[in-house]
Amino acid sequence: MRAGREVLRWSLLVVAVAVLAVFLVAQRQSVAVSYGRSPSSATLTGEGAAGELSDATVPSVAEMTALVAADPVVRLPGAVARWDETRVRAIGGDDTRILVAPPGLDEAERRRVKDVENATVRIIGTEVSGGIYVATPDDLPGWRAQFATGDVTGQVLALLAGLREQPSPPDRDDLRWREPTAAELTPVTAALDATGRYVGPGATLPRLPQEAARDAFPGGAWFVVLPAQPYGKPLPAYGPALHRLAPERPVVVMYGGWIEYHGPGAADFAEVAGASFYAQYGGRLSRYAYPQLNVLGAYLARVTDVRYAGLFDRPLPYRPFDPLRVALPALPWLFAGCVAGFVVLSIRTVRGAGRGRPGEVGPAGPPARLAGLSALAVELSLLTDARSDPALVRGVARLRAARSALDDGLPDRHVRGLLADAAAELDQAARDVRMPGYRPDVYLRGTLS
Known part of the structure; x- marks a missing residue:
């Protein structure tokens, strides 16, 4: 029983050390933390690889310089940018010269536009630049106006203020919305019910990017794709209208180059996805x-990245079971339990060693016990009779053997065993003579204390 307790005690200590080591190793810092690896791959790649270059061309630098000198606003064929002329004239004055070029120019053609030095403001597509400055929106309303209707009023005003070292005017969201009419909404809902997508007249979407759509919205979504909207006119708000018809259905609406999301989690999810994109x-x-x-x-690839990042309450992909990750919170408690068990068993071991077998009283070593038991044997010899003499004789023989073992330097365990046997025999002799005070546990307690 004692041996089993010792094995259990030391086993608990080994387990505690192992648990502590595992826990400490698991605490190492890492810079690669994610909720899952996003499968998205779609991106807007380098020049010429995604059909982003158009067939538009621009005149020579000399020809454009002459055009700008003759007219304060020069719009080259294919130009799409628009702005509030009254607000621009108020800050720019009559000497402001604006050159507007179409989007999709290659690097050489863009360089020619930027080399027109008498143009105060140069606009390529909807990119606004002048001098050493490039003006870009920095919020969703600015991007929405730019890519949905080609409105660059905010950028032009900010650029002119910078060129004239004036404070930038406050941002304004001049984009207006209206409810779609029944005649507008009916064909949209019919197409969505049939195919899940609606492509308006003038839009260039030939098909849906199926893989990207499936990764972004595994449960399916509605897609409404429209061309860029006319500048200065209210836009039909298809997103809110469709969301009211199907509140649980994700709705993606595209106006030209502007994309917006309506549906579950739109209050947080739409802003993060749109702003980051x-x-x-x-x-x-x-x-x-x-x-x-x-x-x-x-855009759908960005939605997938945000969803896989675990930022919002979106469905996450399957993650393999990790025993360490599951067990890690319990390791400190397991360590504490093992340490507590080791301490309790150690206390019991120490107490058991103190009590020992008959005659092993107190912390005294074998020499002291031998002396005490020898004195007890002498006193008992004066009291024994024929019935108790055999036990006394056996006890004295064990004491002599213990003396010899001590003199020969034998292990303490052997000596203690002989002393325990001697104490048992003397205990029997004390019981035979009916002298409780001469029982070894009582006699030695007084002698060795």
């Missing part, structure tokens, strides 16, 4: 003529 790709979208298929695919 246009903050990264707004510069390329402003100067190139990307097909709507590429823009939508890249």
Whole structure:
């Protein structure tokens, strides 16, 4: 029993040390933390790889310089940018010269536009630059106006203020919305019910990017794709209208190069997905003529990245079972339990060693016990009779053997065993003579204390 307790005690200590080691190793810092690896791959790639270059061309630098000198606003064929002329004239004055070029120009053609030195403001697509400055939106209303209707009023005003070292005017969201009419909404809902997508007249989307759509919205979504909307006119708000018809259905609406999301989690999810997408790709979208298929695919890839990042209550992909990750919170408690068990068993061991067998009283070593038991044997010899003499004789023999073992330097365990046997025999002799005070546990307690 004692041996089993010793094995259990030391086993608990070994387990405690192992648990502590595992826990400490698991605490090492890591810089690669994610909720899952996003499968998205669609992106807006380098120049010429995604059909973003158009067939538009621009005149020579000399020809454009002459055009700008003759007219304060020069719009080259294919130009799409628009602005509030009254507000621009108020801050820019009559000497402001604006050159507007189409989107999708290659590097050489863009360089020619930027070399027109008498142009105060140069606009390529919806990218606004002048002098050493490039003006870009920095919020969703600015990007929405730019890519949905080609409105660059905010950028032009900010650029002119910078060139004239004046305070920038406050941002304004001049984009207006209206409820779609029944005649507008009916064909949209019919197409969505039939195929899950509606492509309006003038839009260039030939098909949905199926893989990107499936990764972004595994449960399916509605897609409404429209061309860029006329500048200065209210936009039909298809997203809110469709969301009211199907509150649990994700709805993606595209106006030209602007994409917005309506549906579950839109209050948080739509803003994060939109802001991160246009903050990264707004510069390329402003100067190139990307097909709507590429823009939508890249946006859906960003939606997938955000969903896999675990930022919102979106379904996450399957994650293999990790025993360490599951057990890690319990390791400190397991360590504490093992340490507590080791301490309790150690206390019991120490107490058991103190009590021992008959005659092993107190912390005294074998020499002291031998002396005490020898004195007890002498006193008992004066009291024994024929009935108790055999026990006394056996006890004295064990004491002599213990003396010899001590003199020969034998292990303490052997000596203690002989002393225990001697104490048992003397205990029997004390019981035979009916002298409780001469029982070894009582006699030695007084002698060795």
